[in-house]
Amino acid sequence: xxxxxxxxxxxPVKLTSGHRLCAGCGEPILxxxxxxxxxRPLVVSLSTGxxxxxxxxxxxxxxxxxxxxxxxxxxxxxxxxxxxxxQSLKRQGKIKEEMNFVxxxxxxxTYDIGLQALSGAMERGHQMLYVCLNNEAYMNTxxxxxxxxxxxxxxxxxxxxxxSSGKQGYSKDLTAIMVAHNIxxxxxxxxxxxxxxxxxxKKGFDCGGAAFINAITPCPRGWRTDPSMTVDMAKLAVExxxxxxxxxxxxxxxxxxxxxxxxxxxxxxxxxxxxxNAQGRYRHLKEERWAPVxxxxxxxxxxxxxxxxxxxxx
Amino acid sequence: xxxxxxxxxxxxxxxxxxYAWKQIDPDVCAAYPITPQTIIVEDFSKFxxxxxxxxxxxxxxxxxxxLTLCAASCSAGARTFTATASQxxxxxxxxxxxxxxxxxxxxMAVANRAVSGPININNDHGDAMAARDTGWIQMFADNVQSxxxxxxxxxxxxxxxDVQLPIITNLDGFILTHAVERMTPVDxxxxxxxxxxxEPICPLLDYKHPTSHGMLDxxxxxxxxxxxxxxxxxxALEVAEQVFKxxxxxxxxxxxxxxxxxxxxxxxxxxxxxxxxxxxxxTVDQMRDAGIKVGAxxxxxxxxxxxxxxxxxxxxKKAVAVFDKHVSLGAYGPLYPEVVAAAIDLEEVPKMYNFMxxxxxxxxxxxxLKGAMESVVKGSADKINYVGMKL
Numbered sequence: 281x282x283x284x285x286x287x288x289x290x291x292p293v294k295l296t297s298g299h300r301l302c303a304g305c306g307e308p309i310l311x312x313x314x315x316x317x318x319x320r321p322l323v324v325s326l327s328t329g330x331x332x333x334x335x336x337x338x339x340x341x342x343x344x345x346x347x348x349x350x351x352x353x354x355x356x357x358x359x360x361x362x363x364x365x366x367q368s369l370k371r372q373g374k375i376k377e378e379m380n381f382v383x384x385x386x387x388x389x390t391y392d393i394g395l396q397a398l399s400g401a402m403e404r405g406h407q408m409l410y411v412c413l414n415n416e417a418y419m420n421t422x423x424x425x426x427x428x429x430x431x432x433x434x435x436x437x438x439x440x441x442x443x444s445s446g447k448q449g450y451s452k453d454l455t456a457i458m459v460a461h462n463i464x465x466x467x468x469x470x471x472x473x474x475x476x477x478x479x480x481x482k483k484g485f486d487c488g489g490a491a492f493i494n495a496i497t498p499c500p501r502g503w504r505t506d507p508s509m510t511v512d513m514a515k516l517a518v519e520x521x522x523x524x525x526x527x528x529x530x531x532x533x534x535x536x537x538x539x540x541x542x543x544x545x546x547x548x549x550x551x552x553x554x555x556x557n558a559q560g561r562y563r564h565l566k567e568e569r570w571a572p573v574x575x576x577x578x579x580x581x582x583x584x585x586x587x588x589x590x591x592x593x594x
Numbered sequence: 595x596x597x598x599x600x601x602x603x604x605x606x607x608x609x610x611x612x613y614a615w616k617q618i619d620p621d622v623c624a625a626y627p628i629t630p631q632t633i634i635v636e637d638f639s640k641f642x643x644x645x646x647x648x649x650x651x652x653x654x655x656x657x658x659x660x661l662t663l664c665a666a667s668c669s670a671g672a673r674t675f676t677a678t679a680s681q682x683x684x685x686x687x688x689x690x691x692x693x694x695x696x697x698x699x700x701x702m703a704v705a706n707r708a709v710s711g712p713i714n715i716n717n718d719h720g721d722a723m724a725a726r727d728t729g730w731i732q733m734f735a736d737n738v739q740s741x742x743x744x745x746x747x748x749x750x751x752x753x754x755x756d757v758q759l760p761i762i763t764n765l766d767g768f769i770l771t772h773a774v775e776r777m778t779p780v781d782x783x784x785x786x787x788x789x790x791x792x793e794p795i796c797p798l799l800d801y802k803h804p805t806s807h808g809m810l811d812x813x814x815x816x817x818x819x820x821x822x823x824x825x826x827x828x829x830a831l832e833v834a835e836q837v838f839k840x841x842x843x844x845x846x847x848x849x850x851x852x853x854x855x856x857x858x859x860x861x862x863x864x865x866x867x868x869x870x871x872x873x874x875x876x877t878v879d880q881m882r883d884a885g886i887k888v889g890a891x892x893x894x895x896x897x898x899x900x901x902x903x904x905x906x907x908x909x910x911k912k913a914v915a916v917f918d919k920h921v922s923l924g925a926y927g928p929l930y931p932e933v934v935a936a937a938i939d940l941e942e943v944p945k946m947y948n949f950m951x952x953x954x955x956x957x958x959x960x961x962x963l964k965g966a967m968e969s970v971v972k973g974s975a976d977k978i979n980y981v982g983m984k985l
Contacts, residue, residue, distance in 0.1 A: 303786075337810050338815050343806050354689070356658060357659035360666070361667040365666070369621060379801070400659055404652065447686040
């Protein structure tokens, strides 16, 4: 199957409309793209978070595929449990078909409370895809900082104030931590580039082992952006190299899509000020006194980008 | 009766549980080693390594993931077992009520051990009692034989269509887990036939009939779902009684919701859980020899609480001594108020005493229990007592 809009449009709908996510939420956009990455029977697992509470409000469900949620910090173990049952029953001949397993979790459930369970599941090599819907804070509980929150962001637990520029310190490079698990497939995606996301999801589902995809997922409420700007924000994250698109297949790095173009000099690497000026969560950084913070942010983005270029041997 | 009567073997409690699981041969087992449960996971790992079971065995990175993985695996349609103890059970705690609310009929052995702190690896019932209100059925064993028998009976109770609840089979850490006793095993074919095939309800892997598990409830649905669990717990008592009867037919070994020893004509009854039930039986014999009419009883099923059987047991007795291997700090031992609650509908409520004993593994000898029971007979005991404390 080619990754064309025409063909993707023919696929069965796994996550239906009518869910209770906010207008402009990036999560269902990204999740639908991931779900298009497999045509095998699929079981979906969710860590507690916006995506879970908004799609499984009893007695209704938004899911046309089997779905399980247990708790916040254990999405990887939940998904691994379903996969373990599958491996056992398949070996016994009680299931014939090839199946796929995917867990969706926010950055709180992935970078922070769920890191241990995620690390365990990846190390054990369960045949599953773990997708982090990274909106860079605990949005479900009301925009509290996570270790995925970038420097300078105003959140309810890292508020900008008279003596604070918002979140201190840089975001954790979780994707690199996942690469260090020596799993067959790791990638970063953005919902603005549906083709790149669907193709990476396919690779994740097909890799025969544990796969991890980290997705920048704009949140209009937390980022203080207009709901109509979600896809533009995702694109801007890539264009500023705040969120490079790349994949690591069996340890080999490769840039993809817009990020490859930037590395090749075929597209402009936009400054972090474009990113900051577009979002209300960074509004305070326009004050002259926080100029050094903006400089540090740019320097961090640059050094991470250069490191990635080196890793891709570009 | 069983087709084949097997020779007795010498085995410790952990080994007996692992042996029962090997005979049942579950689809999935995920566990994390913790003293004194360790031998169960080590023994079972060997069965897997030698191809003696078909089980998918997952060495998880924590107990939280162990129970999560088991709950998900069982929801997916696989018969699933796990085991833990003390801190492990505490670390699992978040998943305990989630597992029961999802109506996952998985089986977990708990090698009872004191909960930190201070850190202490010896036996008491603090771990099981902290899991009391989480919607799990709990069975207790008084010796290696009953730990083995419980492991075989547990899936029958948990998986019954009217029950569909997870079950803990408790066995006292070290006293049972590590002590070698004589035990009569059941023939593997008979075990398999007794336990039967696992018939999951709405399993996730039945992808042609997709269902959503573990959903969000508003207040009214939450309340209603909790009440469904209450009803399932009530059913579990009936089902357990039937399973005990069936097990007796197979093995000749007899269990009841509340196991009794010389209670019928007793004037004084001791209620106690776990391995000390055996010590109490010896105490009863010695006191009976001295002409004192004493009896002992152990709730074989602790959750759901067999209130009617307890009320029937203590009716007409002069005094009841409730022994707790744990204390709800600032209140009573956990068993005591429940026995008192079972007694309040009786026309004449016996005198009720509470004895804490064996906390943190403090040695519980016949003389300790005898001293306690003699103070009950004399009427010199306080309402709440701490016995066997050396310092």
